[in-house]
Amino acid sequence: MRQYRALIVGVLGVVLLAAYFLTGERAPPEQRSYARWWEIGATDPRNDPIRERRREVPAKAEFPEAFKRVILGQASDELAELDKELAEMLTRGNIEFVRERLLRLTARASELGERVTVARALSLLGQLSVESQDFDAAEVYFEEALDIYHAHGDEIGIAQVHMNLGKMHLKLRQRARIAGKAYDRLLLARWQLSQGRYGAAEANLRLVIDENLAIHRFGAAASAYKSLMRLYVETGFQTEFELAAGEAASLYAASGQLQDAEWLIEVLSDSGVDEWRLVAIEHQIDADYAEFVANTRQIAVAEDYQRLFRHYRALGNDERAWSLRVRADESLRQVAKRAMYRRTPDALAVLYASMNDIERAHEYFALASRTFAEAGRPDLTEKTERLVRELR
Helix, strand or coil, X not given: CHHHHHHHHHHHHHHHHHHHHHHHHHCCHHHHHHHHHHHHCCCCHHHCHHHHHHHCCCCCCCCCHHHHHHHHHHHHHHHHHHHHHHHHHHHCCCHHHHHHHXXXXXXXXXXXXXXXXXXHHHHHHHHHHHHCXXXXXXXXXXXXXXXXXXXXXXXXXXXXXHHHHHHHHHHHHHHHHHHHXXXXXXXXXXXXXXCCCHHHHHHHHHHHHHHHHHCCCHHHHHHHHHHHHHHHHHHCCHHHHHHHHHHHHHHHHHCCCHHXXXXXXXXXXXXXXXXXXXXXXXXXXXXXXXHHHHHHHHHHHHHHHHHHHHHHHHHCCHHHHHHHHHHHHXXXXXXXXXXXXXXXXXXXXXXXXHHXXXXXXXXXXXXXXXXXXXXXXXXXXXXXXXXHHCCC
């Protein structure tokens, strides 16, 4: 019995050994070379056949048409969803979330060579930038979308971008009018203050602050806080005075105007504010100014990415270009609005400049309306005409 068992084990051993050698002889050459590479040492990258094969892969892969149809269909659905829900998302304050999704969608469509999808996403990015009052970025997005639509001869796409450009200049005009009204209200409040009408003056100054903060005019809001400081000195409200001075100093420091903030610290010190309160305000100012400096650096990094984006776009490397555009937006994601809008001219200069916005808005709306009418799109024509009626 033991002899038979030994014989069976011996036969199986011979069979397995033969199978091993036969399989090894049939292995593809690249598998044998990879095994050989492992034997001679995996630490030397020059001997890595997989690495050598990667060098042969083209820089830009040609995607199968079926794959592109699936991916581009998903991109189109996502764009339609974002377009439909854009207003609701903005109401909920999801601007950064929407912007990131759009940028990544744009990069994906650009990589796949779907230029019309890229143009649609760029147009939405422009609308998003208008809503967040980043008008310089909005104009860049709209111009890029126009280039693509012109190249494809998409007249409706061109007209829609023209309508959005007109809306951008309409928003600029509306923003200027708010700044002008807030300036008038500030002058009225100061006159009321000089006449001892403290209740009316305080109410108007609070409105001036809210209006300027809404349009990112932080220096003007800080100026109104300074008038509130005077009001509280005259009425003897020490706590309110300290709060107004602290808010003004914070706005000045966070927008890079450190000298004005430090002057307010001296005023607070001379007023006899508690030492612990003064130290807290100084720490807040230091933190706000440090944030401003950090934000300024982030803006510089984003500007460098934008330059690289334009460079690679000019070279025709859209995939690389849009990856840099995404990085630029990521650099700006944490930047405070008060740093983004740190250089704001006075209200009269803004109003004067906005006269040009009226003219440009009329031009863009006229171009869009004419194209929509010729294309038989009364819905878009009516939408454009409603925007024209808002111009004043």
